[in-house]
Amino acid sequence: MEILVCVKRVPTVGGRITLTGDGLGVDTRMSGFTISPHEECAVEEAVRITERLGGTVSVLTLGPESAIEQLRGALALGAGRAVLLETDGREYGPIATATAIASEIGSRAAAEPGYDLALFGNEASDTGDYQVGIRVAHLLGWPVVTGIKSLDVSADGVVARREYRGVEEAYSLPLPAVVTVKEGLNLPRYPSLPGRLRAKRAPVERVEIKDVSLPEGLRKTRLRVPEGGTHQATVLGEGVAAVPELVRVLDELGILS
């Protein structure tokens, strides 16, 4: 099984977001970068599938050279191959991104055994466009399902499940196919030390982006951090005296039952 997982380098969001001085970016000096939880699950799922069925996980990102950090992160978890669609620092919207990725998938299919399955996160955690996976499938003429939280892959095809308003939907897709997944699909592993070492040594294929016209129709003018909801902490009590109230709250939250 040849699986492609597409990931995106995004700022780590753990605390309050700070913008850069020009208001056009997130200040990442102190936050660092990561991939979205959806994509972490996509990498994990792909690794599990190939552990079971054999094959290779290729991880791909479109971004600047620094995005190699995210590729190595996936390599450390068990991806076997990494591809960087290297950008020149300009902003790529969903159309350009999908075009570049579809082109790479297409050229690989022409030269080698192509991909059987392309996994995406349901949406990027920074821009939240919800588009790239669908656009790639459209450009390739592959079937696509989105928002998937359970995957059952065999040589014949994929059964993908998701929940929508309390109803489980199951889709059966022939391969090759595109699936966009959501956090909760699995519990991603942590990288092992040998994994990190392998990742450090692994080559990264750099691919030149062709046939893409920029900018797209959309242009970013300014970012704004919405007013956060004020979180109110309530002191339940002190010491042993706080236990009954603590138990009541935990019970109310359904943690104890």
Place this chain on the structure above:
Amino acid sequence: MTDVPERASAVVIGAGIVGNSLVHHLALLGWKDLVLVDKGPLPNPGGSTGHASNFIFPVEYSKMMFELTRDSVEQYKELGTFTESGGIEIARVPERMTELRRRCTQARAWGIPAELITPDRVRKLVPYLDEEVILGGAYFPTVGVVDSLRAGTLMRERARQAGALSLLPGAEVTGIEVAGGRVRAVRTTEGEIETGNVAICCGVWSPRVAAMAGARLALSPIVHQMISVGPISLFAGTPGEIGYPIVRDMDAGMYERQHGGDMEVGSYAHRPILIAPDEIPSIAEAALSPTEMPFTSEDFDPQLAQALELMPELLGDEKAGIHYAINGLISMTPDGHPLLGELPGVRGLWAAAASWIKEGPGCGRAVAELMSGRVPTTDVHEANAARFHPVQETRSHARSRAAEGFNKMYGIVHPAEQWERDRPARVSPMHAAEEELGAVFFEAARWERPHWYSSNAPLLEKYAGRLMERPAEWDSRWWSPIINAEHLAMREAAGIFDLSSFVVLDVSGPGALAGAQSLCVAQIDVPVGRVVYTSMLDPDGGIRADLTVMRLAEDRFRFVTGAATGMSDKKWIADHLPADATLADLTSAQTTIGVWGPNARVILAAASGEEMSSHHYPFGKIGVVEIGGIVVLASRISYVGELGWELYAPMEQGARVWDAVRAAGKTRGLVPAGIGVYATTGRMEKGYRSYGAELTPDYTLVEAGMTRPRVKPQPFVGKEAYLAQRDAAPCALLCTLTVDSHRSADGTARYMLGGEPILTTDGERITDAKGRPSYVTSAGSGPSLGKHLLMAYLPAGLAVEGTPLLVEYLGERYPVTVAVAGSRPLFDPSNERVRA
């Protein structure tokens, strides 16, 4: 949250291990109405305590750091937060094995259990370690781990239960108000608190908080990377937090420490990553906590292979994941020591910063004692927050030293090792001339001081056979036989010294005499034109300072002290002066040139055209002479045991004085001589003591052999204690020992460098009745005596001339003999040369 109190006896900022410990000790000392403020939540407000690896190795080369650590371990134990695990420092290269031998020898000096063990033994203690990659290890069985958050909580709670403390978590300090040179209030986001005492226990944020009061703290936050790997199957059955010794992989700059089911791997090998205090993210912005910054794996990756090589199966387990990885912020200072005590310039502004987990509670105790006007139980003068000269406190310098010091953390650092970066900063007026002479510069308080001169290399031939050359590379590193040649040339003719780094403090005004008298042990009310050598004492009689005082006028006194202690001494003096006396720091205005040796008189007479005979210029006289057309203050005193003078001249005119004296000395055997002679060989042959080595608050003048025949009638700080000391039999006495044989097991002659333990002929460790260990306080050549000299305090029973003892150096023992018990000089015992 508690309401904000309107006033407090002290506001302690920072609820990490240090702040918690400080409020605890303040409460024990009787303080009430304390407030502990932190911008973060309790019990882990987000500082470095929260992410510390929390292990403690008790061995330190610095006696102060060892004692602070020992005190801290005792406190952690008393709180039930210490778990002994043992610890091993391992060696991968032969130089490290030698270093581990040095570590074990130092451990013996302080009485810490330590032994050198084979790779096989290491493997038995740490079964998951591959003994093939190591040469051996040093085993310290008393190493342990602590729960620093719990210890802090317990200490804080004790203070609270004593009714002494209010807590103010979630309150960020926004300002410190200073009025008339005193702290007046602390402003926080929750309200203002009026107080006369503010203690900065803010770890990596400390410089930022100090700046609110207009003060500087020489501290730089720096990243220490750490990962946690697990679950480790071997640890699954281990009860408690730790069941295996902690491993310090010294040559890889890493440690591996079990933490429950995980293995923590930390590194001091990566590139220095500096963060400015203002760049640390706020609590709201931080993903984890402000001091747990995003892990930069590219910095850590190179170390992974070494960790894996050492523990291949345990860390190579594909099922064990790296589930926690941080760029943890820690504090570093330019000299590696904490910052403890009151800051100069603002009364009531205290620091307890740059303290790590291992010394936190000890630092808390020391600062609580200082704040209470007590002499600290542990001598922390080397950590005095006022010790730095302004040029040592700049941000750029703090960053530079932190960057250079970071990778030395697990390095093999020679005791005389010099810093490479950010030099030169302070140069004397003679600097260009010294460079031409091929001076080898050592740094002190950022002054460039010639340690010896390459131009004196021809003297090596002249004095061949008397140079006490050191065949072992380690013994001769940062040393040259030229030092001993310069020494002999000075004793034969004369030497000229650049002493520009002297700290020169002029005290003047109607209250100058009273102020000076109240500080000094010696009689300061001498005729104008005299110089006095004196000590200053702590209230309990410990030795506080060692300096000279010149009476320049009825109401003007010049205090001259060393570069290393100068700023601490300056604050001590300033704090004790009456209102009608003022202190002016002339360090950067006055240069000092020393000329000593049998020919010093004829040289200076020729240079000045003045009568310099003892009749006109007796020992202890100061006077004005003209040299090279410059007005020079000449003080006849000596630290090297020779006839001669200290010459004081305005800084910009110093080069002319230097040239004039050199010209006059040309045909009279005058050689330029470095600090190697001034601070070691010259003074040690004379039994002269050095502050910080022999003279410390831990010892008395009686023990140092510096009792004067009479005690002046005027009061002075420490007088009562001093009188009592004189009446009691001292339990230790400072001795000078000579090394009888330098021959090591492999036949190489070895020369001790200082810090080594003195042992009985049976190899037993020596301590006095107060538990103070006997170790080498200073070591150096005595070229005129042909002996390697050691100074050490010995218990009264052993402080007897002729007593045979041993000194342990790098794991081997060498016979020594007590040559002098007390301060009688070995060289020129009747002081004929000085008084010639």
